[in-house]
Amino acid sequence: MNPTRRREVPDPLTLDDALRQSVPLARLRERIDASNGRFAAIQRQLPRALAPHVKPGPLDDESWSLLVPNGAVGAKLRQLQPVLESALREAGWPARTIRIKVVG
Template sequence: MPIGAALAQSAPLARLQSLLRESNARFSVIRPLLPPLLAAQVRPGPVAEDGWTLLAGNAAVAAKLRQLLPRLEATLLEQGWQRNAVRIRVQSS
């Protein structure tokens, strides 16, 4: 069975795929706001009802993202994304 068909037939997997697409879409909105070297160290994380998580490669990247957070959240709102918290987490190796 092709993976697309399996995803379509399973409600939990379809929901997971939808959340993954949403996370990637949000990231594509904010990525241009990040300096290239910083953007290389950031990954989109999970979307939940209460917010969205950005995964930082290390603590220094997380600190810089926290400084940029108001701008990132404002841009997401301007692009029509619902007001949800954006969380920053350091991605463990």
């Protein structure tokens, strides 16, 4: 009977290490960071009661999404859209359409 050889398993990568080592994942990380940066730029424009219900969403070459739990929050956010877009411009973010997505 041959002794079973144990394969050495490399230490697992942390998520940050994996994101840094993979070009596609690094690009994803950049988009996540840009989405969060945009969200930080608009937070002061969100009414206090509405702010906890709005989350940053995906960012692509043409648009940036804000995620909301229901249509009522989405409707109010659409009313604020010009103010939010203005806040983004003032913060130096490139122009992108803001999309409101109901995810709840």
